[in-house]
Every structure is written in structure tokens, then in C-alpha cells.
């Protein structure tokens with residue numbers, strides 16, 4: 073055997089540098105008139121986000137996503153547990169310079185123009201005027217906002233999509249290495265969502281770590297390296313899409329007609345469901361397709377047998393008795 077070739081099993085595990093680490097992080101809010109009722113918004117959440125990855129935190133409304141994000145940003149204090157962001161405890165001043173944040177409902181001084189709000193935020197970071205003159209147009213370009221609109225229009229005249237773009241530009245003004253985005257695609261039309269996805273992908277290419285909250289699973293499936301699912305404050309699962317959904321390349325087929333005694337030689341776990349015979353394709357898909365005619369069956373549908381992220385998500389919530397409607 074060529075000594076230069078090391079079997080995969082002997083490759084030492086690579087320990088990846090983390091951008092975020094949380095340990096048993098919990099948050100209880102006190103509510104009610106006398107503040108006597110407790111709401112557990114996050115329950116003992118332990119997770120890691122690696123540097124350079126796009127990480128999606130999923131969960132239905134009220135799951136605790138924004139609560140977790142606000143604790144990582146140092147806006148809200150944890151009731152118990154701890155978290156490290158870029159190696160420092162949350163709220164560390166030096167870390168604030170290195171992170172960006174797009175809030176769920178960005179609050180803007182809406183009589184300012186887009187340019188003015190960016191300049192204002194840049195000022196908070198101590199970015200000198202001459203750097204701003206270069207940086208702001210670059211950012212407007214990146215998020216797809218015309219300079220004339222940014223200079224002339226007040227934010228109250230902006231559409232939801234335009235506001236989201238200014239919010240994103242604002243989150244990136246300090247060229248952060250870690251970006252937090254709370255529901256960046258919500259309320260946008262399909263084109264707006266596509267454009268935000270493209271921006272996130274270009275940030276990833278620049279080596280930035282992106283942590284974003286979402287309940288739009290299709291977007292998450294397209295751009296995330298790893299995801300976590302939160303339900304009623306509990307971390308239900310975490311991993312790459314492959315780890316969670318499996319890597320099986322088995323196909324599931326739905327056919328019309330045919331004799332079940334013959335079909336069962338080609339389709340495993342054959343069942344009659346929704347008026348069609350269905351099962352997992354045995355052997356190659358080519359052989360299966362070629363045999364359909366002989367079996368007198370007609371193909372209705374064929375797709376990968378592993379679940380989509382949406383199916384997986386619903387199953388995870390159902391297992392915990394959590395109702396979900398998209």
C-alpha cells in the first residue's frame with residue numbers, strides 16, 4: 073500500500089474553532105401584574121457554532137429564538153448558564169465591535185434617510201467620515217439599494233424589503249466577523265428572500281460566521297451548514313442537514329396500476345396509500361423505471377426517501393407534542 077495514503081478512519085479529528093458556545097443557558101421572564109408568573113423562554117440550551125459557518129436556529133413562534141439571540145448579544149441577561157461569543161463572555165465590550173446585528177423588527181428613526189442612519193451607526197462605532205464615504209456606498213451596493221434612494225428618501229417611505237436591506241447594511245457597517253440576523257427573510261416577497269439569501273452566501277464567502285433565526289425552512293435548507301431546532305425553549309436537535317436528515321440516496325416511488333405480487337419485488341415496504349401503490353425502490357432507479365412497462369404500472373411520482381427539513385422539523389415538534397402551522 074502507498075504509505076502516503078492514510079485510511080479515512082485514521083484521520084485525526086479536527087477540532088474546529090468556535091464562534092459561539094453556550095452551556096445550559098436558561099432564561100425565565102417574570103410576567104403578570106405583580107411579576108409573579110414565570111415564563112421559561114429558554115431551558116438549558118447547550119450548543120456550539122463554529123467559525124465561518126452559517127448556522128440556522130429554527131423554531132415556531134415563541135420558541136425562544138430571539139431570547140437566545142438577545143442573550144448572546146448581551147442585550148438580555150441569562151437567568152442561569154453561560155455563553156461565550158468570540159471567546160469572551162457575553163456583553164464583553166471588545167466583542168461588540170466585532171459583531172453585527174439585524175433585529176427582528178428593526179427600529180429606525182424613520183425621518184432619517186438610509187444614508188443618514190448608516191452614517192449615524194458608523195459614528196457609534198467610531199468610523200471616521202472619510203472611511204464612511206467609501207464604506208456606505210459599498211454596503212448599499214452589496215445589499216442592492218440605490219444610492220439616490222438612500223440619500224433622498226426617508227425611511228418611512230421605504231418598503232419592507234428596502235428597510236430590511238438598510239437594516240442589513242447597518243448590521244455590516246463595522247465589517248463584523250460574526251453577524252446575527254433575526255428573521256432576515258420574514259415579510260419579504262420571493263425575490264426579496266432570494267436576494268437576502270444571496271447576500272448571506274456572499275458574507276459566508278468572505279469567511280464571516282452567520283447566526284440566524286428563522287421559521288422559513290426552505291431558506292434555511294438552502295444556505296445553512298448546520299441547524300438547531302428550538303421548541304418551547306428546549307433545544308430539540310442540532311447538526312448538519314446530512315446528520316439530521318440522513319444521507320440515504322434511496323428513492324420512494326408512487327405508481328398507478330400493476331399487480332402487488334409483482335410490484336413488491338421492486339418496491340420495498342409496499343403499501344396502498346392515497347389510491348396508489350407506494351414503496352422504496354429496490355436496486356437501481358434505471359432498472360425500476362425499465363420494469364414499469366412490463367409490470368403494467370405507471371409512475372406517478374419518485375423522490376428521495378429521506379425527509380425534507382420541513383418534514384423533519386414537524387416530526388421533531390410532534391414528538392414533543394408541540395403544534396406547528398407554517
Ligand SMILES: Nc1ncnc2c1ncn2[C@@H]1O[C@H](COP(=O)(O)OP(=O)(O)O)[C@@H](O)[C@H]1O
Pocket residue numbers: 101102103111112113131132133134135136137138139140
Ligand atoms: N420581555 C419579555 N417578557 C416576558 N416574556 C417574554 C419576553 N420576551 C419573550 N418572552 C416570552 O418568551 C417566549 C419566547 O419568545 P421569543 O424568544 O421572542 O420567541 P421566538 O423569537 O422564537 O418567536 C415567548 O413565550 C415570549 O412570550
Ligand SMILES: [Mg+2]
Pocket residue numbers: 137138139176254285
Ligand atoms: Mg423572534
